[in-house]
Amino acid sequence: MMDFIQLGIGRWLHIAAGVMWIGLLYYFNFVQVPALAAAGKDNTGAGITKHVAPRALFWFRWAAVATWLLGALLLGKNFFNAFLFLNHAFYAIGVGAWLGTIMLFNVWVLIWPNQQKILGMVQATDEEKAKARRVAFLASRTNTLLSIPMLFFMAAAGHQGIFFG
């Protein structure tokens, strides 16, 4: 039963939630940010910020939580072996787990509170909105950067003999 959770449905759910999270992250960075920049020139971005962005952010931030919790569940009793690099066998997943944790922090502490100001869910002055836009953008772009090594170490951990043999 534990094998089924570890290698079957648990890992599958972790990956599926991760696909949703990182898929939406790439949507924001590769599609929505350039789209809103283009829309700003002819004032056609209102539909995106009103109807698309809040829904995308909803799935984005909760998929991030689900991914992290399922990852922690998969590590189970090896949680500290991974995060504290206590065991050689968990170095690769430890790096992946730290990168994922930093990314979760960026989502909930930097991206989401600032996006709430940008989208008008929270009251903010124009000056505060401009600052929020900058912080949210940089955090989102940082997560895109971090996703590259994160995905490598997550995948490599399952194939350690090939990469770290």
Next chain:
Amino acid sequence: MKYFLDSLGWTVFWGVVLTLILYNVVKYAFQ
């Protein structure tokens, strides 16, 4: 195209560089 090269292109570039650095740290420095 300019947008890609200015921003996402560099993001991906540094992402790959960071991956290679961390890979070598885990593979060699930690052994």
